[in-house]
Amino acid sequence: MSARYSATRTALRTGAIMVVFTLVFTALMAATHRVTQPAIEASAQDAQRRLIDEVLPPGSYDNDLLADVVRFGPAPQIGMDEGGRVWRARKGGEPVALIAEGAATDGYSGRIALLVAVNTNGLLSGVRVTQHKETPGLGDYIDPKKDRRKDMPWIGQFAIATWKDVNTAAWTVRKDGGTFGYRTGATISARAVVRAAGRSTAFVVERMDALFAAPSGGVLGE
Template sequence: MSNPVLRNGLILAVFAMLCTAAVSVVNKVTEGKIAEQKQLQRLKVLEQIIPMQIHDNNLVTSCRAIVEPKALGTEDAVSAFVAFKKEQATAIAIEAVAPDGYNGNIKLIVAADKSGKVLGVRTLEQNETPGLGDKIELSKSDWVNSFNGKSLRNTSTKQWKVKKDGGEFDQFTGATITPRAYVKAVHKALNYIHSNFDMIVRQSQKCGDHHE
């Protein structure tokens, strides 16, 4: 090619195409690794809140997409994981959002058995004040374990509040808004599981059908 301008332009075009292709490949690989890491992290959390002895299925793949803004605190679809033992549903872990945390949304997950008893609760995402509101993290405090064993039968609606509001759950020194919002979200999620257990189990929309 005798025209140096055209030659240089062609070289740049080819180089740009190669760079675009390389970036695309890297993104694909990275997305796969991120998804895999997220699945492993999710499985780790589920194994903490749903005892091995009450299920024999893969909890991560036994996932339903649920949209219930009033009960679960978000307009977006959340994931509900169903535990089975010998093909019988034994427990459900469902994600929820406390929209009224001190620093915004707090994402959590609540597991309850078929009788409506809380098996475990964990914080998934939060932006609460370090040293105060972040005690909702198990790594900072065992406060989330105070929900274990609670149910709608052994804990009245009035008791599903922090002690400052006349309930039975501790608040944090210097931080009442965070635990107040958290207790409210757990209570609402537990109510939803208890009232809709069979419906959640039968839910046909799987988690892969929505964007998380």
């Protein structure tokens, strides 16, 4: 048996082993994905539900809020260049509130993602920061989980704000002549969140009827 033949047979055998290994590995990965995907999706839904419960009392609506969702297209005015989602809360079939995604693009360390809940009367039910990179121990108090004032989190002040009673210019921190408080030494983070919350609230209020009327799972304006 020539050395060339032996080398060819070895290469073919090695290639076949690699093919079998790849097929087995792919099958195992696919099976693992099928088994774990439902749990992953359920976990993601639970996380969404907990976050929504922080901005809107669960007893204030009776529909399947996670299933009653509509998307909106690109909205750079609220920091959502690629569009976002709005969850619709209803009780007895009647509109109660909208929970919308928004963002500040001028945080101290970049983009700050928000969730804003607005009742049909224009009253803010709550605001939560869902993603940020603000300085730990300084600007991260915008996130209630990081806020050292557990008795009175900074973000809680939005629950008493009404869009109809606060003009656009007042949706900033008191240092800038606005309505909302901030923590000394970390004004930029608070200013970014307050202004973004104001813009997002205005976006929702101005489109409230259309957002409630849009088909579930659809995109506003299409």
